[in-house]
Amino acid sequence: MLRLSAFCAISLLLLFAGLLGVDAHGRPSPWSKGAAGRWHNDLEEAAPSRELLLELEQQEQQLELDGTINRRAPRAAVTVSASPSLIAKNGDTVTVSWSGVTKVQADDWIGVYSPSTSEHSLYIDWVYVKECETASQGFGNVTFELVNMRKDYGFRYFSGNTVLTQLAQSAPVEFVNKNEPTHGRLAYPGDPTTMRVMWVTNEDKTIPTVQYGTSAGILNMNMSGTSHTYRASDICSPLASTPSPVLFIDPGFFHDVLLTNLAPSTLYWYRYGNDATGWSAVANFTTAPQPGKNTPISFVVYADMGTYSTGPGAVATSERVLSHLDDVDFVLHVGDLSYALGRGYVWEWFGALIEPIATNKPYQVSIGNHEYCHLLGGEKDPSHAAGNGFHPSWGNYGDDSNGECGVPTHNRFHMPDNGNSVFWYSFDYGSVHFLQFSAEHDFLPGSDMYKWIANDLASVDRSVTPWIFVSAHRPAYCSENYMGDYNVSLYLRAALEPLMQQYKVNIFFSGHYHSFQATCPVMNGTCSGTFDKPTAPVHLMVGMSGASLDNETYMNVTWDAFHDQAFGVAYVHVHDANSMYFEYRHNDNDGVAWNMTLSNWAML
Template sequence: MKDDGYVRMDVEGSALRPRRRRGPGRRSLALLAAALVLFTIGFVVVSPSLEQAPAEDGIHLTTWPKVIEDGGDLVVFWPETARVNKNDYLTLSCGPQQGTDDYLARKNVTEFDATLNSVRFSELFMMRCDYSVEYFRYHKGKKSYESLTKIQVGMRESFNTPKHGHLALTTQENAMAVMYNSASSRTPEARYGTDPTNLDHHATGTSTTYKASDMCQAPATTVAQRLFRDPGFMHTAIMTDLTPETTYFYQYGNDVDGWSKVAQFRSRPKKDTKTTKFIAYADMGVDTAPAAQSNAVRVYSDVVGDGFDSFLLHFGDISYARGEGSVWDKFFHIIEPYATRVPYMVSVGNHEHDYTAGGEHDPSGEAGSAGNGFHPHWGNYGEDSLGECSVPMYHRWHVPATGNSLFWYSFDYGGIHVVQMSSEHNFTRGSNQYEWLERDLASVNRIESPWIVLTAHRMMYSTQKDIDVDIHLGERFRAEVEPLLMKYRVNLVLVGHQHSYERSCPVYQGECVRDGKSAPVHFVVGSAGFGLSDNGFTSKYGNWSLVHADEYGHLRVATTATQMHIEFISNRNGIVYDEVTLEPY
């Protein structure tokens, strides 16, 4: 949602952006960290750290480690005997800068690490560039800063190393897409098979990228350390001719740039299969425990340890990059351990899509007559993507070609028909999306698919306090779309936007249905990691809300032909916070 604790940045001055304070809890990430090690590949060092960078006043810099692991920390030292002013500071950058005020992070010398002559920069990710640390001396008389010295530190792996692997379902039911990122434009490849020591199938693919000028508006169109940066190339290869319900092992890359670690996935089931185990959530981001990174730990455990590996639904507010390109690199680093194991199926939210100018760049082709996207007078649609207008999303993810790219589409899996629609585009009667949605729902064979699951980013139902504009928008959303849900017997509606958890009764037009089952159940699961809502809940919007909590977590869902069991898993301790079993109607 738009009111999320961030302020707009001044793109005319420093490229710094105020950040929400992130919580403690790095120990709880041990499981995910162990998984990330599996994706470390032994490539040559690009640019090793200098042993020392001499400068004035006895200031020179050394680092530990000498080269940076993807996701690792960097400790920077200066001599214990050096003359240091308490106002001196160090900056961290990666790649081209637009001036000395353009950097990723800044540390004052008083923010020391283990020793008084060191500072630590944490969580440095592969961004296909060498990192640099620059030392600035404060001159009291001049009341100004001067750069004294600079040191460059390379990544342990080549910039061409295959990174950010993630799977996706395709239009073909006997295929699986793998996407990855690198600095290389060489033809992407995948090799795969049922024996991890004999990957005897091969696929080649395609690559894409985007520029700052491809975005809709500032600040996303601004090149800076903490705004647009070269994203490298996004590669896609389709693994075809898969046998149903079979474990496949695979690698992605090529012989020149290198190959990823061997990963695995399970192919789609046969058409008559009526069982699934999947994960669902929205509003994740990249914050530390107990937020997004804890969510990644819990989901990894559910996918790899408990077999919830049919697919994963992430319905909007994905990384919260909002024009800050480095956040996309961090997000994919966090999800890679399980996104290479389970098809990661996404749709857009307000922080990926909403904009107010530059609609000719909107990849959905739905800019509207004013060229600024969907802005009905009764909504609170703004410029929440800060200019991205879904351009990074469009290039970074793959979905089945059954609708309008990742903006609205559907797929079938194990007795479930899944519809991912967009609340950020026109959903009113007569719109392109509405017409597609009705055709799609009308085409579902309920013998083959006894369950229909629909996702969107914004909610139709919520009892969160102090969000009257969102509530009003939700009522309009219901008025337009809810009759279709009843007509075609949609079972489950999954949404986010509110950063909390909430479950309804089977509800229609604001009332629980009398028989307790013949209407959709609505879940708000905007709880995957971005800052929690803290304004509580109220009954003034209706009595249909059965469970609600300001709690981080995600859904895991297990289905058969006759039952759908849904659990909300808390990030705090991994316990089942809430659960319910649904029956078809």
């Protein structure tokens, strides 16, 4: 967190003002991110009214037509300034200062706009002026960390939240290089001699290039790749496809470079970009080991993260992961990534949040309901599901993505190509076979995905990868009292437990509920063995990584080994073919809240 400003003792990230929040179970969320790193509860402290701002905009437009005012000119003696006016690089800070206010009202606030010419109602953040310790003296400043969204920013001072007056606005703040390479991330393609590098710029006229080598100072190898994007017309439903500063924004171009002929288990240094658009900072990664029966690996696993704007625990999670980054090989994010819900700038912030992690470790993702579920426009669905997706009568599959239907996720992340894009795929890493599928698609016996899952499990060579870890966003076991989701879990069990039993799957990772829960080794709702002598999979629900926590009660079930409603991160350390260690750590103190040593029932 930033701790700047001598006159306003708060630290700020550019945060979402709360437009479309819903929680994991389809309920309207009362929480929206405010300034100063804290969370506004909109049931108690409302965000500035977009409706009143729209009325003010219309009034000012009419007065401008009448020749009464220039609505973009400074007002009275109140001033708002932003410094510096040119931002050198993504993530740099700007200090917004205000002065000349005779009497600060309790609901005076500063709005953040990108682009700077946006209508009043389309702010993407706000801070209440009263939070500054010098507010009573008529001046103050706040500091923001800006993400390069390839357009400028502006800041406006408003007085009132029931009757609004715009008192002042800053000059625009711009990035020196709007083509700066941003949102860098790695992905493991499934072959230890390869690594995928992706990033974003504002153009596709130059060749995207990665320079790399085995020394930080000698990047003597080059690989070029391809570029692509998506447009508003590619998205399934009108809300997510509506051009607006707070809905669809131009996502830029995604550059995708596959590095090949790498040596396994080797440290490489790299940078991405080109001479025309600029280069990223030099980072490094280590290639995967050759798959092997006793090859140890470690990874982070979590779900339901969000970002600065949509997850009150997301920043702490990213900080905890960064503090343990040297101890793990990659990250497994099991759905519900950004909670953008059609808001393009939230995707921008998610890219910025994970970049320090994802430029050093492969960031493997899967689809969640808030990336995919939709009710319209199924012909645009990149997964090519029939109709408008999976909507069984017994399920609670709605419009949880607000019409995104997986399009942003499909374009922003490139996972192994042996399944169906980001929706389902598998890969071997060390001694583990990983299978990620989509619980938002038809998983019933006879479906295309079910057949793929069955074939993939049947193809695993346990003499090479003795462990099998399966993951999907929705859990097959969770005892929180959300009956709609619990009903879906029963169908997941009925469909997939026979396969998991047949092929001796070791762990099923999931999320969806914003909490943590671990089961005993369980099959058909009954504990089967112990952690040291299991005869069934263990289910680990890791949805506690950032999005607003659940506060529901729990059903009384026999298979619940541990449950917890606190923000945290899970770590997995596979020692050899026979034993692995799992731990769940709380974000607040990094303490281990629950752990488990598990034997491999396929080896017993």
